[in-house]
Amino acid sequence: MAASPALQAPETVDRQGRRWFYRHPLVIRLAHWINAAVLLVLLMSGLQIFNAHPALYWGAVSTFDDPALAITSDQGRDGKSRGVVTVGTRTFDTTGVLGLSREGGTEVERAFPSWATLPADQDLATGRRWHFLFAWLLVINGAVYLTYGLFSGQLRRRLIPDGDQIRHFGASVKEHLLLRFPEGTEAKRYNVIQKLTYLVLVLGLLPAMVLAGLAMSPGMDAAWPWLTELFGGRQSARSVHFIAAGLIVLFVVVHVLLVLVSGLVNNMRGMITGWFSLGRDREGAR
């Protein structure tokens, strides 16, 4: 533990006896906020692109009669239009949000509603342009983050559980589920669930997202046919891309909720200024 970069990070105690810890270096903070904005644009432009053909398949090609997932609209028994999500053989009525939603007072048939897509109108061409430009920003930002993280030791500190954390995995899970958040020195490092979640996101989900996106490109398929094959074909890659997007949204929802319940101000201050409060230190207090 003595060699851990966490313990080398600047730390100070203010006049009120509060311990402050410089949790997030500038590069990490910038990368975090750029990533947040870029992912939002990618999600919304991605839903715009999905709307052009709101169905998913497995394998190389589209089996139009038999999609794995489809968001459409049809006539309900009462003769009224309704939005329908079909997953395999099961159908769900999603009127108002998916398949059929209101846009400026009129009902429109579109998979994802206009408030969720970029641009708001059905406009595949512009959606694609947003998506591909911001995909580059995601990759460049991710490369800066990973390079910095690797050489500064931040990546190891943030993503790899320490030995004692693995030994106390069960207890840590329980603490986390009870929404008990550590204070003092223990708050200087992420807990084991945080580390593993970020590990899966940073080294699993986000790279898989980029690779599955590339696997859909006919140009990439010619250059690197193994990539599309890795996902089991272009349509599988498209489905994986969609599922990974859903998992990233799930991560963001849980992430934001936990930021809220574990101290919104302290967390936000940490990610904006870098300084994170470890609480009042009993020994250090006057």
Next chain:
Amino acid sequence: MILHRRNLLTAGAGLMGTALLGGCDRFAGSDAGRQTLQVGEDANQYVQRLLMSPTTLAREFPAAMISPWFKPNGTIDPPDRAYRALAAKKFAEFKLTVDGLVQTPLSLSLADLRALPSRTQITRHDCVEGWSCIGQWAGVPLAEVLKRAGLKPQARYAVFHCADTLEYAGGGLEGGDGAFLGRPGHPGAVRDAYIQLAAAEDWGGAPTATDAPKDDWGQGSPAAEPEDKRTPIRYYESIDLYDAFNPQTILAYDLNGKPLPVSNGAPLRLRVERQLGYKQAKYVMRVEMVESLNGIGQGGGGYWEDRGYEWYAGI
């Protein structure tokens, strides 16, 4: 102090959100915005061509993977009188014109084209909308045609002029005022109509009447367009020499071992396998070699390119 900061954060987040959602569309509609968004396309073309060579082939598939139904998209039954007249005679009078910056302009019948060296390939067609189909194409490599015509040194692009009218200049298909013309990238009513049409066709998956080969080359349709004084905008596409001389770049006359159906582009369609579906021009009547795309349509290089889609459709 803390409260103040919290308010600031909340207000800031709200402001950013509103600016992002509302501002994005305005940004994308401005010239500077379009140029910025263009950067992604340029980067994609540059990097993809670093990763491949001019002769890199798209993947080819075994016959067992051929899709039972090859989804037609875009124009599936050209309304044009001249085209219908050709179709009525099973394209016996069809001539492909090869001109522009060539040493010897050519005029080739289907029989001429079939007499040239041919290539057969089973490839995957990837639509910009997201779906894919696998089909077997047979045709003459574009390189074989261009070799016979002989390129002038300035020739840089092959432009494909097609038989199918998509709209009329100054008045769209739906009698609109043509306001979207001259504003590439702006969502036009015609494009939306086509996208919706294409999406609507997906469900059910039953072939449309035009798919049945017996209906394809036959009766002139009674629904042929009336004589029209407006200027038709017919489909056009373009590729550069990098793709033009790729062995898989063919002018296809057969799909799955049979003459190309009208719905899939009879009698001749382009296959440029490393790019998306809208590059695969159907109903090709003329190949024009040019130095620059500036004089073609609105300069974007293709019908959809002039309406906001990327010229480089490798992604």
